[in-house]
Ligand SMILES: Nc1ncnc2c1ncn2[C@@H]1O[C@H](COP(=O)(O)OP(=O)(O)O)[C@@H](O)[C@H]1O
């Protein structure tokens with residue numbers, strides 16, 4: 001990174017990218033899980049993007065090339081959907097992979113490894129998912145099994161995330177209390193967000209969809225797109241939490257906050273920093 005990326009620089013970039021999403025309304029093709037479809041589509045709409053949940057294989061060759069970016073999420077994977085995911089990932093659009101519960105089964109692990117080979121621009125997972133994926137892609141990495149929720153802190157997965165980025169060429173984003181984003185060389189940390197976000201199902205899936213929208217407007221810098229989307233989503237969670245009584249109302253207030261974010265709030269409250 002040749003320019004000095006201060007906190008103020010990141011705040012301005014986050015605002016520029018959110019503004020670009022609002023101005024351009026990128027069409028985001030999501031093949032995402034059944035749990036997340038509603039919240040991911042609503043998060044994309046609130047941010048200014050245009051979501052389309054399309055998973056029929058026969059539609060992919062016609063539809064995906066018309067989209068600005070693709071989000072592939074294996075949360076409710078089926079044998080029918082995997083060919084659609086592979087076709088959408090191969091359509092030449094920038095795309096993001098969410099390896100939900102990748103260690104749940106050998107079928108899911110093999111599916112994720114085959115998708116990784118199709119070169120996603122970004123992989124966003126929680127720490128347990130990134131550790132599990134790295135354990136099968138990177139020599140020397142180890143993992144313990146868990147489902148869709150993380151049983152690790154994001155920092156636990158940082159070294160494996162760097163190795164995974166180096167071996168795949170993808171930017172790896174590990175979410176958690178601090179979100180880490182790495183291209184295998186540089187690491188940035190994003191400290192926006194509130195712990196209650198883990199108590200709403202599919203917040204991870206929603207932020208992966210948001211990363212896809214940011215990638216659509218910043219395809220040449222996946223690391224900046226991912227870090228800014230994570231910060232914007234976390235900031236919406238912080239503002240939403242000011243009015244929320246629990247997970248259900250946080251879900252509503254987070255989406256409202258995402259819709260209402262303004263320049264002053266974004267530039268003063270985004271917390272992204274280069275990690276040593
Ligand atoms: N302890 C935490 N503090 C603040 N934000 C968090 C925390 N845990 C998760 N988040 C945020 O919640 C969102 C979903 O992340 P996470 O729960 O790790 O994903 P997943 O739902 O895939 O397990 C991200 O935006 C992340 O930054």
Ligand SMILES: Cc1ncsc1CCOP(=O)(O)O
Nearest residue numbers: 033035075148202203204205
């Ligand atoms: C609970 C669950 N089961 C299959 S997909 C899914 C949602 C996972 O969402 P997230 O990865 O954002 O926690």
Ligand SMILES: [Mg+2]
Nearest residue numbers: 100126204205
């Ligand atoms: Mg997840």
